[in-house]
Every structure is written in C-alpha cells, then in structure tokens.
Amino acid sequence: MITQAIRSQFIEIVGEEWYKDSTQERYCYSFDATPLFQAMPDAILIPGTVAEVAAILKVANHAKIPVITRGSGTNLAGGTVPIHGGIVLLMNRFNKMKEIDLQNLTVTVEPGVITADLHQEVEAKNLFYPPDPGSMRVSTIGGNLAQCAGGMRGVKYGVTKDYVLGLQYVLPSGDVLRCGGKNIKDVAGYDMTRLLVGSEGTLAVITEVILKLLPLPAYKQTLVAYYDQLIPAAQTVEQILANRIIPATMELLDQSTIKVVDQYAQLGLPQNMKAMLLIEQDGHKEQVKIDMHQIATLAKRVGAVQVKIAKTADESKKLMMARRVALSALSRIKPTTILEDATVPRSRIAEMLSAIEKISNTYQLTICTFGHAGDGNLHPTCLTDERNKDELKRVEAAFQEIFETAIRLGGTVTGEHGVGIAKQHVLKYQLGATSYELMKRIKRAFDPNQILNPGKIFTSEHRKRLVVRK
Amino acid sequence: MNDHLQTSQKLMDQLDQCMHCGFCLPSCPTYRQVGLETYNPRGRIALIKGVATEKLKLNAEFTKHIDACLGCRACETACPANVAYGNLLESAREFIVQSDQKSNWIQRFILKHLFTHPHRLYTLGNLLWFVQKTGLQKLAKSFRLLNLLPSSLREMQEIIDPVVSPFIRRKRKNLSPSSSHQRLLSVGLFTGCIMDIFFYQTNQATARLLTSLGCNVVFIKRQGCCGALHLHAGYKSEAMQLAKRNIQAFEQSKVDLLVNNAGGCGLALKEYHHLFENDQAWYQRAVHFVEHVRDIHEVLYELSPLPFKKSLNIRATYQDSCHLAHGQHIRKSPRQLLQQIPGLEYIELEDADQCCGSAGIYNLTHFPMSMKILDEKMAYVHATNAQLIVTSNPGCLLQMKKGIIRSGLDKQMQAIHLVDLLDQLIFDGDNEIVDRI
Ligand SMILES: Cc1cc2nc3c(=O)[nH]c(=O)nc-3n(C[C@H](O)[C@H](O)[C@H](O)COP(=O)(O)OP(=O)(O)OC[C@H]3O[C@@H](n4cnc5c(N)ncnc54)[C@H](O)[C@@H]3O)c2cc1C
Numbered sequence: 080m081i082t083q084a085i086r087s088q089f090i091e092i093v094g095e096e097w098y099k100d101s102t103q104e105r106y107c108y109s110f111d112a113t114p115l116f117q118a119m120p121d122a123i124l125i126p127g128t129v130a131e132v133a134a135i136l137k138v139a140n141h142a143k144i145p146v147i148t149r150g151s152g153t154n155l156a157g158g159t160v161p162i163h164g165g166i167v168l169l170m171n172r173f174n175k176m177k178e179i180d181l182q183n184l185t186v187t188v189e190p191g192v193i194t195a196d197l198h199q200e201v202e203a204k205n206l207f208y209p210p211d212p213g214s215m216r217v218s219t220i221g222g223n224l225a226q227c228a229g230g231m232r233g234v235k236y237g238v239t240k241d242y243v244l245g246l247q248y249v250l251p252s253g254d255v256l257r258c259g260g261k262n263i264k265d266v267a268g269y270d271m272t273r274l275l276v277g278s279e280g281t282l283a284v285i286t287e288v289i290l291k292l293l294p295l296p297a298y299k300q301t302l303v304a305y306y307d308q309l310i311p312a313a314q315t316v317e318q319i320l321a322n323r324i325i326p327a328t329m330e331l332l333d334q335s336t337i338k339v340v341d342q343y344a345q346l347g348l349p350q351n352m353k354a355m356l357l358i359e360q361d362g363h364k365e366q367v368k369i370d371m372h373q374i375a376t377l378a379k380r381v382g383a384v385q386v387k388i389a390k391t392a393d394e395s396k397k398l399m400m401a402r403r404v405a406l407s408a409l410s411r412i413k414p415t416t417i418l419e420d421a422t423v424p425r426s427r428i429a430e431m432l433s434a435i436e437k438i439s440n441t442y443q444l445t446i447c448t449f450g451h452a453g454d455g456n457l458h459p460t461c462l463t464d465e466r467n468k469d470e471l472k473r474v475e476a477a478f479q480e481i482f483e484t485a486i487r488l489g490g491t492v493t494g495e496h497g498v499g500i501a502k503q504h505v506l507k508y509q510l511g512a513t514s515y516e517l518m519k520r521i522k523r524a525f526d527p528n529q530i531l532n533p534g535k536i537f538t539s540e541h542r543k544r545l546v547v548r549k
Numbered sequence: 550m551n552d553h554l555q556t557s558q559k560l561m562d563q564l565d566q567c568m569h570c571g572f573c574l575p576s577c578p579t580y581r582q583v584g585l586e587t588y589n590p591r592g593r594i595a596l597i598k599g600v601a602t603e604k605l606k607l608n609a610e611f612t613k614h615i616d617a618c619l620g621c622r623a624c625e626t627a628c629p630a631n632v633a634y635g636n637l638l639e640s641a642r643e644f645i646v647q648s649d650q651k652s653n654w655i656q657r658f659i660l661k662h663l664f665t666h667p668h669r670l671y672t673l674g675n676l677l678w679f680v681q682k683t684g685l686q687k688l689a690k691s692f693r694l695l696n697l698l699p700s701s702l703r704e705m706q707e708i709i710d711p712v713v714s715p716f717i718r719r720k721r722k723n724l725s726p727s728s729s730h731q732r733l734l735s736v737g738l739f740t741g742c743i744m745d746i747f748f749y750q751t752n753q754a755t756a757r758l759l760t761s762l763g764c765n766v767v768f769i770k771r772q773g774c775c776g777a778l779h780l781h782a783g784y785k786s787e788a789m790q791l792a793k794r795n796i797q798a799f800e801q802s803k804v805d806l807l808v809n810n811a812g813g814c815g816l817a818l819k820e821y822h823h824l825f826e827n828d829q830a831w832y833q834r835a836v837h838f839v840e841h842v843r844d845i846h847e848v849l850y851e852l853s854p855l856p857f858k859k860s861l862n863i864r865a866t867y868q869d870s871c872h873l874a875h876g877q878h879i880r881k882s883p884r885q886l887l888q889q890i891p892g893l894e895y896i897e898l899e900d901a902d903q904c905c906g907s908a909g910i911y912n913l914t915h916f917p918m919s920m921k922i923l924d925e926k927m928a929y930v931h932a933t934n935a936q937l938i939v940t941s942n943p944g945c946l947l948q949m950k951k952g953i954i955r956s957g958l959d960k961q962m963q964a965i966h967l968v969d970l971l972d973q974l975i976f977d978g979d980n981e982i983v984d985r986i
Binding site for chain 2: 099101102103104106107108109110111112114123125151152153171172193214216217340342343404406407408410411414415416465
C-alpha cells in the first residue's frame with residue numbers, strides 16, 4: 080500500500096509528470112508478454128536519473144514497498160507482473176547511448192536503450208553486438224541483461240552474459256555501485272557482473288551497462304533446408320556441429336510454424352514441409368562459402384528434401400525476420416499460446432524433439448515447436464484457449480513432462496526466458512534444495528527486505544496479494 | 550461480459566487474439582512520443598478488454614486514452630498475430646458514444662452536423678470561397694478575429710488553399726468521356742465530401758488522368774461522405790447511413806469501378822462490409838460494392854506507362870498515407886508512378902509509413918500531439934534533401950504543408966498530391982507547382 084505521505088515523497092522525487100497511478104494506467108502495467116498472469120501495481124514511476132532511482136528505492140525499502148523494474152515488458156516468464164503490488168519502475172527514460180569506445184571496442188549504454196537501436200548504432204561503425212532476441216526491436220538492454228537474453232546468433236556468439244563487461248547498479252538501500260568496467264580481465268573479488276546478469280530484477284536496478292563489441296563480420300549467407308519429417312532436421316543440427324562447423328544461426332520451425340509465419344511474412348514458404356532449418360553463417364567470404372557448401376551437403380545427406388541459399392541480403396533478412404515473428408504469429412491459430420523454453424545439450428536435440436511429439440500426442444494437445452535448435456533451445460508452444468480449463472490442466476501436465484525430460488537429458492527448464500513466476504514450481508526440482516537455499520541467501524544479502532521483484536524466481540514467502548489469472 | 554455494451558463474442562475473440570508481445574510498440578506514433586503503455590496498442594487493447602469485461606470503468610479517462618489513438622493502423626502492419634486493431638478501436642469508440650462520454654466538441658460538430666449533410670458542406674464551400682475571395686480572411690487575421698477560434702483551428706487554417714468558386718464547381722459535367730480512342734472502363738469517381746471543396750482540383754485532375762488513359766469518368770450522383778471519420782469516432786449508425794447511400798448510388802451508376810484518391814476514404818469504402826455483419830442483405834451488397842473500389846494509384850499504375858509531356862528534374866520523396874499503406878496495403882504503385890516521371894530523382898523517406906499526425910481530424914482535436922509527431926516526421930523529410938514531398942491523401946497533404954512551414958523549409962520544399970503532380974506533367978494546365986520549382 081502506498082500511503083498519501085509516501086505518494087507525496089515519490090512525486091517529490093520524480094515530479095508529477097512521471098508518477099502514474101490512475102486505475103487505467105495501473106491496469107496497463109498489470110501484465111507483460113506472458114500469458115495467464117496479471118496483477119495490478121499501485122503506481123508507475125518513471126525516473127530520469129540515477130539519483131532518482133536511488134531515492135525511490137530508499138523510500139520503497141524503508142516502507143517495504145515492492146519494486147518491479149520494467150523495460151518493455153516483453154519477457155515471457157511473468158517477470159514484470161506485480162504479483163505483490165507495489166511500484167513499477169519504468170526504465171525507458173534511460174535511453175541514451177553514452178559512448179562507443181573505438182579503442183577498447185566497448186559501448187556504454189543506459190538500460191532503456193532498445194536492443195535493435197543499439198545494433199544499428201554500432202553497426203554503423205562496423206562493430207557488432209551479437210545478442211539478438213526475437214523481440215529485439217522492442218526489448219530493452221536492461222531487460223536483456225536481467226533475463227540474460229539469447230537470440231538467433233547464440234550458436235556461434237553466445238548470449239547476453241558473454242558481452243557484459245561492467246555495470247552500474249542501485250541496491251534497495253539506495254547505494255549506487257559499480258562492478259566490472261572496460262577491462263577484459265578482472266578478478267578483483269566475486270564476479271558481480273555475471274551475478275547480476277540474469278537476476279531478473281530481484282537483486283538490484285541496473286542503471287548503466289558496458290558491453291563488449293566485436294568487429295562486424297564482412298560477409299554472411301543464409302540457407303534454408305526443408306524436411307518432410309521433423310527429426311532429421313534436428314539430426315542435421317547435431318551433424319553440423321559434430322563436423323566441427325559452427326554457424327552463427329541454426330533455427331528450427333515445424334510445419335504449423337512455417338504456415339503461420341508465412342501468412343504474416345508472405346514469403347511463399349512451402350506449406351507441405353514438416354520442418355525447416357534456417358542456417359546463417361558469417362565471416363570471411365571464402366570461409367562462409369566453404370561452410371555453407373558443407374552444410375548443404377550434410378543437410379541433404381541427413382534427409383533434407385530441399386536446400387536453398389538466399390540469393391540476396393534482402394531475402395536473408397526477410398527469412399530471419401520471419402523466424403523472429405514465429406511466437407506471435409502462432410497466436411493467430413488459438414487465443415492462448417503458452418510457450419516453453421526447455422534446453423538440452425545440443426547432441427540431445429533430436430531425442431528432445433521426439434519426446435515432445437510423443438507428449439503432445441499423449442495429452443492430445445496442439446504443440447508446435449520452433450526455436451534455437453543450434454543452442455539446444457526449443458520452444459514447444461502449446462496452442463490452447465485459456466477459457467478451456469480442462470485443456471489447461473492437460474497443458475500443465477504435458478509441460479511438466481517436458482521439463483522432466485529436459486532435465487533427464489542433462490538440460491534445463493529455461494534456456495533464456497528465465498524463471499519469473501512461470502518456472503518457479505520446477506526450479507527447486509532442477510537445482511536441488513541446497514543450491515536453491517544458497518541462491519535465496521544471495522538474494523537476501525542484496526535485498527534484505529525483499530522489495531525487489533518479490534515472488535519471482537523463488538516461491539514467495541508472503542501471501543500473494545492478488546493474482547488475477549486472466 | 551459487459552451487457553450494456555454491444556460486446557459480441559467476435560469482439561472478445563479479437564481482443565484475445567492479442568498476446569501482448571509488444572511488436573506493435575515501435576510502430577505506434579503516440580508511444581514513440583510518450584513512452585507509456587496507455588499510449589500504445591497493447592495497452593489500449595488491454596483497456597478495451599478491461600472495459601468489455603467490466604474490470605474497468607468506461608469513464609472520461611478511458612475516452613482520453615482511446616481518443617489519443619491516431620487510428621493509423623501501423624500496428625496492424627507490425628502485428629504478427631493479425632489482431633484487427635482497427636475494428637477494436639472502432640468498437641471502443643462506439644462504446645464511448647453509447648455511454649454518452651463527452652468527446653471533443655470540434656469532432657462532434659464536424660461529424661454530426663457537417664459531414665453528414667452534403668448541402669451544408671456545399672454551402673460551406675461557397676462560404677469559404679467568399680471569405681477568401683473578399684479578403685475577409687486577411688481582414689480577420691489583422692483584427693485578430695481568428696483568435697476566437699480554438700488554437701488548433703487557428704493553426705490549421707493557414708494551410709488551406711483557395712477553394713474553387715461556386716461558378717466553376719457548378720459547371721462540372723456528370724460525365725467526362727474517354728479522350729483516347731479505346732474505351733477501357735467506365736469509372737465512377739468518388740469525390741468525397743470535404744475533398745470536393747478543398748481539393749476540387751485534385752478530383753478534376755483524377756478525372757482528366759483517367760479519361761486520357763481511356764476511361765469514361767462518371768461523377769456519380771447522390772454519393773456523399775464515405776463515413777470514415779464517423780466510424781472512427783464511434784458514430785456507427787451515421788456511418789451505416791452514409792455507406793448505404795454510397796452503395797445505392799454506385800449500384801445505380803452501373804460503372805465498372807469506383808475510384809477514389811484519398812487513402813482514408815478508400816479504406817473506409819473497402820471495409821463497408823464490416824458495417825453490415827448483422828444484416829445479410831446489406832452485407833452482400835456491401836461485399837459487391839467493396840469488390841469494385843479502387844484507389845487511383847492502383848488504377849493508374851495498372852494503366853501505366855503514363856504519357857508524360859514534361860520532365861521534372863527534381864529530387865522527390867513520398868510520404869505514405871496510413872490508410873493506403875497499412876489499411877489497403879498499397880505501397881508500391883504510388884512509388885512506381887513517381888519513379889516513372891522523367892527526370893525525377895526519387896529518394897525513399899525513412900519511416901515513410903509512419904503517420905504524419907494528420908489522421909482525419911486528429912490535428913484539430915489533438916493539436917499538440919499531432920505537431921510532435923509531425924516534427925519528428927519533418928526531421929526525416931529534411932534529411933532527404935528533397936524539393937518535393939508527394940502524398941496520396943489530402944489530409945496528409947495539408948499536414949505536410951503545415952510541416953514545411955513549421956520546420957522552416959518553405960523556401961526549399963513543396964508538398965503535392967501525386968495525382969496533381971501527374972496531371973501537371975501530362976496536361977498543360979496551370980502548372981503552379983511544377984513551374985514554381
Ligand atoms: C515474440 C518474442 C520473442 C522473444 N524472443 C526471445 C529470444 O529470442 N531470446 C530471449 O532470450 N528472449 C526472447 N523473448 C523474451 C524477452 O523479449 C526478453 O526476455 C527481453 O530480454 C525482455 O526485455 P524487456 O525490455 O522487455 O524486459 P522486461 O520484460 O520489461 O523485463 C524483464 C526482466 O528484466 C527486469 N529488468 C528490466 N530492466 C531492468 C533493469 N534496468 N534493472 C534490473 N532489472 C531489470 C525486469 O524486472 C524483469 O524481471 C521474446 C519475447 C517475445 C514476446
């Protein structure tokens with residue numbers, strides 16, 4: 080609850096214009112891109128400076144008001160749903176690109192910068208920031224960091240954590256701290272940077288980010304391989320890696336996904352194919368061509384019925400764009416799309432895929448699968464209707480089985496979307512009680528009053544104030 | 550479900566189609582300005598759903614948030630999930646009208662008392678001509694009488710071109726026969742309401758172009774306002790009335806196609822069948838009507854190459870009309886036509902399909918926001934270094950004229966409707982724009 084006195088304090092800090100608490104404004108911040116979760120915050124604060132962030136946290140910490148830091152609200156784990164009420168701390172005024180350091184090859188940005196805008200800015204200088212989540216035109220760098228977002232280029236270039244060199248962050252106490260910097264090496268104490276990346280807004284508010292950049296690859300080529308069965312597509316991925324080729328991108332789309340994506344993107348993709356692999360390689364022209372040739376040969380050998388190389392850069396771009404819209408496009412079919420994020424070692428991807436097929440049959444559900452196959456990260460997506468309670472129960476059971484399979488194969492319940500609310504119930508199961516407790520102790524060290532994004536990652540101690548299950 | 554609102558299962562399904570991924574956010578002009586969920590489609594859809602399910606009140610705040618939407622439908626282009634945002638918006642505005650929430654008075658006056666009455670509009674045209682001709686406008690300006698107008702109207706009146714005199718207007722014949730030996734098509738020209746006052750010349754130019762390309766052009770009697778603005782404002786029954794009138798007029802005219810030159814009107818015409826989903830007979834008639842509606846640029850492009858008589862050695866850029874690009878998916882033909890002009894150097898405008906802020910009468914009802922959006926647009930326009938900005942919709946044209954003045958580009962740049970430009974390069978009429986450049 081925000082008392083009148085605290086309300087005035089907040090308004091004093093950010094100014095009237097940046098404090099929002101009408102019912103309708105709060106309603107608009109009661110959900111994110113995650114299906115099924117919704118809960119009302121008490122207010123939205125939109126700070127413009129680090130000092131304001133610190134002052135807000137101090138007040139909230141003192142009054143034990145939950146603080147939900149928010150970028151663009153595109154996460155898929157319920158990470159920004161205020162299940163215990165409190166304030167939404169909207170970071171999109173922190174939108175400055177502060178410095179591109181051409182000598183150290185770093186970029187310093189504020190967390191509200193949009194991922195794709197950062198790409199554009201650094202690429203204009205022939206530099207490269209690889210993490211490119213499907214949501215990159217919308218998501219913020221802060222959100223990417225807090226989720227440790229992956230993307231299409233993960234196969235070769237890794238994920239967000241591989242590019243974060245340093246941070247400025249604010250603790251609930253209001254202390255403004257820094258960790259890391261522009262150094263490539265730095266072992267002074269624990270690696271707080273790595274700890275904060277992926278912390279889902281539960282440890283601190285990130286206010287500045289130093290990222291590592293690479294030279295922009297000179298050349299790239301895109302290939303699509305089509306299959307009349309699903310499993311050989313996954314086997315192709317395994318074969319390519321086993322042959323010591325690491326493409327930048329290896330994405331998988333199954334038949335339903337191909338269909339809906341094509342309805343949106345109008346690329347004329349073949350609708351009768353059971354699977355499609357989208358593979359991109361970048362680097363020196365000669366090497367790219369050699370790799371692509373080998374990839375094409377492998378794909379055909381494993382069972383691709385058709386292999387095509389994109390003729391123009393524009394065609395490649397369109398194909399990649401088509402993949403990026405996959406999740407949203409799937410929601411054309413049914414009102415509710417619930418996707419999962421199970422990830423396995425890349426050598427087990429075919430096994431995982433057949434398990435998903437089987438589970439989908441057992442529970443009589445429509446599960447479409449697409450995802451970052453080259454990362455072992457699949458997104459089995461269940462197309463359902465939240466109004467059909469019986470089916471929702473089967474969805475839950477099916478996903479439980481998918482999680483268990485992933486863990487049995489040496490995988491994880493979430494590769495990139497995070498725990499948030501959505502994966503809480505399986506976290507302890509995956510980690511084991513001791514690791515789980517250790518993590519909770521880390522959380523308490525940062526946030527003794529449990530004000531930062533309470534009820535996320537760990538099942539909460541206090542009662543949820545309200546969760547409107549939509 | 551909210552019973553006193555006309556919430557249908559269909560509406561609920563359309564609302565549920567949104568999965569809140571946020572892909573629409575960067576495409577939304579108001580979100581780009583304000584950065585709040587309440588100013589983007591994802592938030593607005595949530596609000597509409599909240600009201601439809603009675604979780605939220607249908608109050609003045611709801612009206613404010615819904616009214617702040619331009620209705621440009623860029624979010625529909627951006628939406629992979631195929632959410633029919635335009636429909637949702639219209640339903641929300643209908644809720645507002647049903648619930649008697651006060652919307653903007655300028656809007657109410659224009660829509661309820663002006664656009665639905667062709668003769669009042671005609672008289673308004675005459676009146677305007679009189680005011681301009683007699684120098685009353687200048688006089689009013691010098692006596693600061695214009696200050697009596699709301700600031701938005703005051704600001705926008707400066708860009709209105711002289712209207713054509715009643716004597717000329719009355720001389721228009723109902724049929725302009727094809728001037729070429731082959732007679733390809735009989736084409737009805739949809740003259741619009743306000744269009745035929747402020748852009749009479751553009752309608753005439755449209756007819757001239759079509760006749761030169763082998764069409765018989767008919768100015769269909771008894772047609773009137775398309776109803777787009779009414780529909781967007783939630784006056785659905787008025788929109789239905791207007792639609793019926795136009796459908797009837799078209800049916801009686803026996804033309805092959807009904808051509809229009811205003812993206813916004815065109816889209817409304819092409820969506821007439823949405824209005825009659827509960828009326829089978831009218832639905833069928835509307836579908837038949839819709840099948841025959843074309844935008845002028847589609848037709849011209851199909852009939853091209855055009856017989857240009859002059860070349861134009863300038864650099865020009867093109868601003869999409871939202872309802873042409875996002876609504877009717879017509880992007881290629883106007884650009885191609887422009888690029889056919891001998892001598893013209895075409896340069897693509899960055900974010901050309903972002904709304905300019907004109908949006909029907911949005912620039913009158915939401916002047917400050919409209920100008921913020923326009924200023925962003927003009928920064929991109931400026932960067933093209935073009936001498937001519939070409940539009941395909943009269944509302945956009947007026948807004949671009951305003952933008953040119955606001956950004957101080959009036960010495961180096963002009964704005965024109967593509968039809969007028971083509972007309973001037975094909976016929977030797979008064980080539981004001983072409984000559985001035
Ligand atoms: C269609 C679609 C495709 C997607 N594709 C991918 C993909 O390919 N790979 C992938 O990894 N993810 C993907 N995502 C998930 C999502 O886009 C990412 O998790 C993204 O990083 C979220 O960014 P955001 O700005 O929207 O953050 P939000 O959703 O606003 O927040 C996410 C989390 O970050 C915290 N947070 C935000 N800013 C800060 C800050 N400054 N300091 C501390 N904590 C903060 C929040 O509290 C929350 O826990 C996709 C989502 C959608 C809808």
